[in-house]
Amino acid sequence: MKNLWEATAEPSPESERLTGNRNAEVAVIGAGFTGCAAALRLAQASIDVCVIEAEDIGYGASGRNVGLVNGGLWVEPQKIEAELGQDNAQRLNDMLMRAPDVVFDLIEKHNMSCEVTRAGTLYCAHAQSGFRKLERRAEQLIAAGAPIKLLSSDEAREKIGSDAFHGALFDPRAGTIQPLSYVRGLAKAASKAGAKFYTRSRVNTLTHDGLQWRVATSQGSVSAKSVILATNAYTASLDSATMPSFVPIHYCQFATTPLGKDLAHTILPERQGVWDTATVMSSFRMDNNDRLIVGGIGRLDGPGARAHAAWARRKLKSLFPAVQVQHFEFGWSGRMAITGDRLPKIARIGPGALMVHGYNGRGIGPGTIFGTALADYLLGGDESVLPLPIVDQHRESFRLLKSCFYEVGATVFHLLSARVK
Numbered sequence: 001m002k003n004l005w006e007a008t009a010e011p012s013p014e015s016e017r018l019t020g021n022r023n024a025e026v027a028v029i030g031a032g033f034t035g036c037a038a039a040l041r042l043a044q045a046s047i048d049v050c051v052i053e054a055e056d057i058g059y060g061a062s063g064r065n066v067g068l069v070n071g072g073l074w075v076e077p078q079k080i081e082a083e084l085g086q087d088n089a090q091r092l093n094d095m096l097m098r099a100p101d102v103v104f105d106l107i108e109k110h111n112m113s114c115e116v117t118r119a120g121t122l123y124c125a126h127a128q129s130g131f132r133k134l135e136r137r138a139e140q141l142i143a144a145g146a147p148i149k150l151l152s153s154d155e156a157r158e159k160i161g162s163d164a165f166h167g168a169l170f171d172p173r174a175g176t177i178q179p180l181s182y183v184r185g186l187a188k189a190a191s192k193a194g195a196k197f198y199t200r201s202r203v204n205t206l207t208h209d210g211l212q213w214r215v216a217t218s219q220g221s222v223s224a225k226s227v228i229l230a231t232n233a234y235t236a237s238l239d240s241a242t243m244p245s246f247v248p249i250h251y252c253q254f255a256t257t258p259l260g261k262d263l264a265h266t267i268l269p270e271r272q273g274v275w276d277t278a279t280v281m282s283s284f285r286m287d288n289n290d291r292l293i294v295g296g297i298g299r300l301d302g303p304g305a306r307a308h309a310a311w312a313r314r315k316l317k318s319l320f321p322a323v324q325v326q327h328f329e330f331g332w333s334g335r336m337a338i339t340g341d342r343l344p345k346i347a348r349i350g351p352g353a354l355m356v357h358g359y360n361g362r363g364i365g366p367g368t369i370f371g372t373a374l375a376d377y378l379l380g381g382d383e384s385v386l387p388l389p390i391v392d393q394h395r396e397s398f399r400l401l402k403s404c405f406y407e408v409g410a411t412v413f414h415l416l417s418a419r420v421k
């Protein structure tokens with residue numbers, strides 16, 4: 001099965017394979033939200049920047065996600081404060097609260113065509129315990145000035161067209177996009193401003209000779225004073241000193257054929273994007289062609305693929321009994337970078353070289369903000385423009401064991417749950 005976003009995305013800007021030896025002021029490795037947002041900011045400041053991507057623009061998580069543009073992180077603001085201290089937490093929360101505005105403004109400014117629907121998102125309570133969690137979250141967010149609203153189960157039913165939930169947290173600032181079109185839109189804007197894109201060019205070595213970096217692929221290299229490593233959960237072929245450390249968790253999505261106008265109007269009539277409070281969470285949304293897209297934890301390139309697809313069919317049936325799904329037209333999965341404290345990390349990998357990773361499944365807003373901020377830091381050298389302090393390294397323990405645990409747990413859960421008699 002194919003990725004819906006690939007089938008419906010706007011085209012990428014021109015790019016070529018990296019061959020021969022070239023120079024740039026900044027080399028960005030990885031063309032997702034982070035790398036493309038950084039390249040855009042640098043190119044706009046007339047910096048000679050190139051982006052080197054192993055596959056195609058948006059190949060990683062940026063071209064595979066749900067497309068929910070949310071403010072803040074998964075972690076509750078108070079927990080962020082407990083981890084980072086008041087000042088650092090305030091800076092991070094303030095910057096990420098503005099994330100939907102930043103993303104939607106960029107889309108408008110650069111005239112990107114990416115299925116924008118700014119009707120908010122709904123974080124839904126799968127059980128009474130989930131509703132209590134939402135109440136706690138709402139209290140903290142409202143205290144921080146967020147214009148969110150806690151909805152009763154009746155109000156949630158009206159917005160969703162399903163009575164499966166015990167209430168929801170509605171964030172009107174948020175919305176949905178076609179994520180692959182957005183990352184390609186960022187790349188197109190960066191390219192127009194002068195950034196150079198090299199695709200099908202996997203970086204194998206990253207070395208510093210005391211003066212500058214040499215970023216080498218099998219067929220070419222770029223010498224640059226500064227480097228941004230934006231390879232996140234898709235990091236491949238780099239040595240361990242530059243490998244970000246995280247727990248890889250996979251998330252899969254399935255899209256129906258277009259539902260037809262009558263049925264489509266009964267589901268999310270205002271077109272919010274939805275996810276829920278369950279431990280093995282799920283999400284759903286519509287696309288611009290009235291396809292219903294459902295997602296849950298799991299990978300489609302592993303032995304659990306059939307269980308995940310069967311679960312998705314049952315899940316849709318339990319949410320919207322009128323939707324008849326014999327088979328899905330599209331199915332795909334992607335990898336998220338999860339960290340122990342659920343916070344992203346900016347790490348220094350050498351002089352003038354930074355790596356960012358670990359958006360923990362919320363990277364459209366954060367990727368855009370962190371990428372732009374990394375560029376600002378390289379432009380001015382002022383660390384206070386970054387959403388987080390720079391760390392020297394970040395290590396996670398038992399990464400693969402934890403990753404297996406999530407995949408096996410999700411497979412078992414999907415085999416057992418949401419059965420419709």
Ligand SMILES: Cc1cc2nc3c(=O)[nH]c(=O)nc-3n(C[C@H](O)[C@H](O)[C@H](O)COP(=O)(O)OP(=O)(O)OC[C@H]3O[C@@H](n4cnc5c(N)ncnc54)[C@H](O)[C@@H]3O)c2cc1C
Nearest residue numbers: 030032033034054060061062065066068203236334363364
């Ligand atoms: C299934 C799924 C659903 C999600 N849903 C949402 C959502 O609804 N909302 C939200 O905000 N976030 C969501 N996320 C998270 C979000 O998609 C990611 O956090 C974000 O895309 C990360 O962007 P990035 O640019 O940092 O990394 P990526 O988009 O992963 O880009 C990294 C790039 O680096 C390249 N690369 C790797 N190694 C090399 C190398 N050696 N040389 C050259 N290039 C290399 C890769 O090919 C890749 O293209 C989701 C993630 C997944 C997987």
